[in-house]
Amino acid sequence: MDVVSSVEPRAVQFLRTAKELVLSDDVNKVKSEYSSLVRGLPALLHQSGVFETIAYLESRSRRGRETAHGLVLEHLSRLLAPVTDLNQLTTHELTRMQVNQYLLVSRLALEAASWLKRMVEIQFGDEEEPHA
Numbered sequence: 640m641d642v643v644s645s646v647e648p649r650a651v652q653f654l655r656t657a658k659e660l661v662l663s664d665d666v667n668k669v670k671s672e673y674s675s676l677v678r679g680l681p682a683l684l685h686q687s688g689v690f691e692t693i694a695y696l697e698s699r700s701r702r703g704r705e706t707a708h709g710l711v712l713e714h715l716s717r718l719l720a721p722v723t724d725l726n727q728l729t730t731h732e733l734t735r736m737q738v739n740q741y742l743l744v745s746r747l748a749l750e751a752a753s754w755l756k757r758m759v760e761i762q763f764g765d766e767e768e769p770h771a
Contacts, residue, residue, distance in 0.1 A: 653718055653754040660714045661758045665705065670763065672707035677759045680711065680752040689745040694730050711755075718751035719744070 660666070666673050684692050693712065700709030716728040723744060725732055733741060 649722055649750075650754075652721055653751055654758070656718050656721075657714075657751075657754040657758040658762075660717060661755065661762050665710055668705065669707040669710065673710055674759050674763050676707050676711050677752070677755045680715075681749060681756055684745075684749045684752055689741075689748045690730060690733050692748075693728055693733060697730060714755060715748060715751055718754065719747055722747055 661677075680692070683695070687695070693715075696708050696712040696715075700706050700712055712728065716725070719725055719728055725744070728744075728748070733744070736744065
């Protein structure tokens with residue numbers, strides 16, 4: 640896995656993509672639960688690690704992409720795709736990585752989750768409800 644270099648800084652890429660994702664019509668359908676999940680995503684990644692966080696999102700999104708958990712997983716994958724060679728962030732992909740690749744993806748996932756959280760806070764304000 641190689642990190643793709645770009646003329647545009649990674650933070651700008653994450654900001655632009657996070658804004659597009661958070662303002663999508665799909666998010667509007669599950670806005671409250673999505674917002675709550677994204678607000679807790681950086682802490683979940685930090686405490687549990689990327690593998691456990693992705694496993695949790697996968698298990699809760701079995702009903703499909705239209706769930707808040709499925710959207711968060713998809714959005715995290717879309718944020719990471721331009722800076723890694725991963726098209727989809729899954730537990731299967733994570734288990735196939737070497738340690739240095741796994742650590743890089745972990746760090747980038749935390750950074751991407753922080754941008755998603757910032758964008759949710761900017762777009763939706765302080766309205767937060769607990770998630771399941």
